[in-house]
Amino acid sequence: MNKTDRLLQMLEQPQLYTAEEWQEILADDECRELYTLMSKTQSAIDAARADEEVTDEMIDTEWKRLTKPHSSLFTSHFSLYKIAAMFVGVLMLSGIAFAAIHIVSQRAGGEDSHGDKSMIGSQTTITQPVPEILQDSIPQSRLFENVPLDEVVKEMALYYNKVVDIQNEQAHELRLYYKWDRKDDIRSVVGDLNHFDHVNLAIEDDRLIVKP
Amino acid sequence: MRLEKLFKQYYRQMYRLAAILLHDDAESKDVVHDIFAHLLDDHISLQEETAGSYLLTSVRNRCLNVIRSRQRHERIERLYLLDLDTTVIPTERLEEELKALYKGIELLKPPVCRDIIIQHFRDGVTFKEIACHMGVSETTVYKYLRSALSQLRTHLKKPMSV
Numbered sequence: 001m002n003k004t005d006r007l008l009q010m011l012e013q014p015q016l017y018t019a020e021e022w023q024e025i026l027a028d029d030e031c032r033e034l035y036t037l038m039s040k041t042q043s044a045i046d047a048a049r050a051d052e053e054v055t056d057e058m059i060d061t062e063w064k065r066l067t068k069p070h071s072s073l074f075t076s077h078f079s080l081y082k083i084a085a086m087f088v089g090v091l092m093l094s095g096i097a098f099a100a101i102h103i104v105s106q107r108a109g110g111e112d113s114h115g116d117k118s119m120i121g122s123q124t125t126i127t128q129p130v131p132e133i134l135q136d137s138i139p140q141s142r143l144f145e146n147v148p149l150d151e152v153v154k155e156m157a158l159y160y161n162k163v164v165d166i167q168n169e170q171a172h173e174l175r176l177y178y179k180w181d182r183k184d185d186i187r188s189v190v191g192d193l194n195h196f197d198h199v200n201l202a203i204e205d206d207r208l209i210v211k212p
Numbered sequence: 213m214r215l216e217k218l219f220k221q222y223y224r225q226m227y228r229l230a231a232i233l234l235h236d237d238a239e240s241k242d243v244v245h246d247i248f249a250h251l252l253d254d255h256i257s258l259q260e261e262t263a264g265s266y267l268l269t270s271v272r273n274r275c276l277n278v279i280r281s282r283q284r285h286e287r288i289e290r291l292y293l294l295d296l297d298t299t300v301i302p303t304e305r306l307e308e309e310l311k312a313l314y315k316g317i318e319l320l321k322p323p324v325c326r327d328i329i330i331q332h333f334r335d336g337v338t339f340k341e342i343a344c345h346m347g348v349s350e351t352t353v354y355k356y357l358r359s360a361l362s363q364l365r366t367h368l369k370k371p372m373s374v
Contacts, residue, residue, distance in 0.1 A: 032294070045330075054224050054227055
């Protein structure tokens, strides 16, 4: 079987192949190009489908979905947010729950971002020029709910432009509840996370390391 | 209400961009939904001139977050672009490429090549199932598919006539 046929076969059930097998086949220029072409073909078909299927009725339905249950959801959203803001962290290891409560210590650092946030919340009109809006449109905070440590770290590393180095084999079994404020710098986030039992992160040059 | 007007004005564009990036109807709807839910929650109103670019950038960023949060094999299964950097290619160029590709799909020859592309990418039929329906081996389906994709590649490379 030639390599492009193998790629097509692998695409039928991607989960059956290891990360190494995927890495190997996608390192091949021809296979990679074929994959990209298929990805774009999928996008082209989805774009055409969108043009066909988005009708005025669908937009109306979606608008109703947005406005109807909204008021009742609001309260639960709010309390969730509040709890998260208090930095209640819960961490689980192989089914046994460890709880660690951590109250924000870096008041000084926290205040800046707080000030900004309330401004945005109470402003009735966003008046910044477009480039700043581009930044603002990335949600400022991200709530990790029961997410494995390795995934949390990978997502953060992408954001802070670091390379992940996972040296702790248990990183996938550790699950976190954590509210990540993207405005915080990486050092204070790592400091926060290190308050959890079993979590030991370090930053060395461009690497974000999960130590055993 | 002003937000309703924006919703109706930009829904198509926003949904379309999400569908291009996420390849999924329900997830695309959710992305647009969440953006407006956030605007409603925080009582944010947008300025007329910048609303469009704000909304579309929000769609793109949320989609990138969805993509980033997925494991490698999930990204591959959904045929997401491999390099996130290339996902951020200028939208105009992407639009041109997609138009060229769609035109290319309509022109695929022989018709069986077109059928396979449509069945797989639009209707989500696996290559194995297609082979079964056609009563041929999977290798044969791959052969047509490779032919179809190489025809599409030439469409993509051809500069768009103005």
